[in-house]
Amino acid sequence: MNNRPLHIVHTEASTGWGGQEIRILSEATGLRDRGHNVELLCPGDAPIFAAARDMGLTATALDIGKKHFSGLFAMRDWLKKHPTVDILNTHSSTDSWLSAVACKSLLKSPTIVRTRHISTAVPKNMPTRWLYTRASRHIVTTGERLRCTLIEENRFPAENITSVPTGVDPQIYRRSDKTAAREKLNLPADVPIIGIVATLRDWKGHDDLIEAIAILDRPVLILIVGDGPRRSSLERAIHKYGVDERVHMVGNQKEVTPWLQAMDLFTLPSWANEGVPQGILQAMMCALPVISTPVGSIEEAVIDGETGIIIPKQDAEALAAAITSLLDHPERARAFGEAGVQRAHELFSRDTMLDRMEEIFSALAKE
Numbered sequence: 487m488n489n490r491p492l493h494i495v496h497t498e499a500s501t502g503w504g505g506q507e508i509r510i511l512s513e514a515t516g517l518r519d520r521g522h523n524v525e526l527l528c529p530g531d532a533p534i535f536a537a538a539r540d541m542g543l544t545a546t547a548l549d550i551g552k553k554h555f556s557g558l559f560a561m562r563d564w565l566k567k568h569p570t571v572d573i574l575n576t577h578s579s580t581d582s583w584l585s586a587v588a589c590k591s592l593l594k595s596p597t598i599v600r601t602r603h604i605s606t607a608v609p610k611n612m613p614t615r616w617l618y619t620r621a622s623r624h625i626v627t628t629g630e631r632l633r634c635t636l637i638e639e640n641r642f643p644a645e646n647i648t649s650v651p652t653g654v655d656p657q658i659y660r661r662s663d664k665t666a667a668r669e670k671l672n673l674p675a676d677v678p679i680i681g682i683v684a685t686l687r688d689w690k691g692h693d694d695l696i697e698a699i700a701i702l703d704r705p706v707l708i709l710i711v712g713d714g715p716r717r718s719s720l721e722r723a724i725h726k727y728g729v730d731e732r733v734h735m736v737g738n739q740k741e742v743t744p745w746l747q748a749m750d751l752f753t754l755p756s757w758a759n760e761g762v763p764q765g766i767l768q769a770m771m772c773a774l775p776v777i778s779t780p781v782g783s784i785e786e787a788v789i790d791g792e793t794g795i796i797i798p799k800q801d802a803e804a805l806a807a808a809i810t811s812l813l814d815h816p817e818r819a820r821a822f823g824e825a826g827v828q829r830a831h832e833l834f835s836r837d838t839m840l841d842r843m844e845e846i847f848s849a850l851a852k853e
Contacts, residue, residue, distance in 0.1 A: 499580035586621035605782035628761030629783020653839030659771035667747035686714030691755030697802035775822035
């Protein structure tokens with residue numbers, strides 16, 4: 487694109503780790519590599535802080551993890567000392583409010599872009615309306631359904647909201663020889679492997695997957711890739727259902743691709759708080775059929791009967807039936823996987839995400 491280099495600053499108050507943080511870093515490093523000056527402001531104890539620095543991004547630790555005056559003053563002081571910022575891209579509620587109020591108190595402030603990553607309801611009150619329609623110049627959602635919800639339910643102006651789904655890198659997430667992947671990871675070659683890649687949170691549906699495996703009357707292996715606050719409770723559930731030998735919890739993995747390449751099919755039975763999950767897109771890039779739910783913008787990626795199977799949320803029996811169907815009909819599973827690769831490349835590549843975000847930022851900076 488023939489635009490001047492921009493000074494873009496991302497803010498993130500969350501001290502967790504998941505798809506939201508991964509998207510921020512992917513977008514930040516991508517636009518940095520296109521010649522823009524990109525920085526991150528976040529709490530010093532947030533995992534994204536260390537990850538950003540490991541990737542060579544300029545990251546500054548600010549006390550913005552909570553909505554209090556110290557965070558507001560820290561944000562205001564930083565912005566006052568850096569008047570060249572073109573775009574301030576906020577990502578969570580707390581940093582969005584701190585950024586908005588800080589900018590309001592300055593004579594010269596950057597343009598705020600608010601990114602909405604999940605499908606939780608946005609409050610319908612005057613302060614929140616000010617945040618989304620006056621303090622923020624533009625809203626980016628990670629899925630079209632999220633965009634429509636803000637327009638239809640919150641009555642926010644449609645022209646100020648754009649859907650830009652998270653994109654994944656097809657050079658990293660790609661199909662490979664399944665036997666070799668399993669050998670590399672010391673996994674059995676002769677057992678169907680079903681996987682999930684997600685932070686261990688309530689709404690991701692790990693409990694439903696564990697219950698579904700208990701229902702299945704056949705040998706299978708479940709790979710749970712990821713870590714999080716529910717690890718202990720999920721370990722108890724695995725023991726409760728007596729599937730200890732059939733479930734492997736492998737924790738966070740620096741390289742997820744080999745684990746996806748070892749799987750026969752991918753599941754994400756979420757019941758809340760989703761945009762277009764990166765785990766699903768990564769699985770589709772690796773030619774895996776996907777079983778998921780009609781939550782958030784998941785159905786923009788997973789087309790029922792074409793790239794996978796959509797089941798009702800919180801329905802372990804439906805999940806078990808879908809798994810059985812794909813394992814019993816491997817040719818159908820392969821067809822879903824092939825269609826998924828094509829759809830992921832066409833709609834959800836990292837370059838597509840970067841193109842669209844760069845276009846939004848550049849247009850706003852020109853204004």
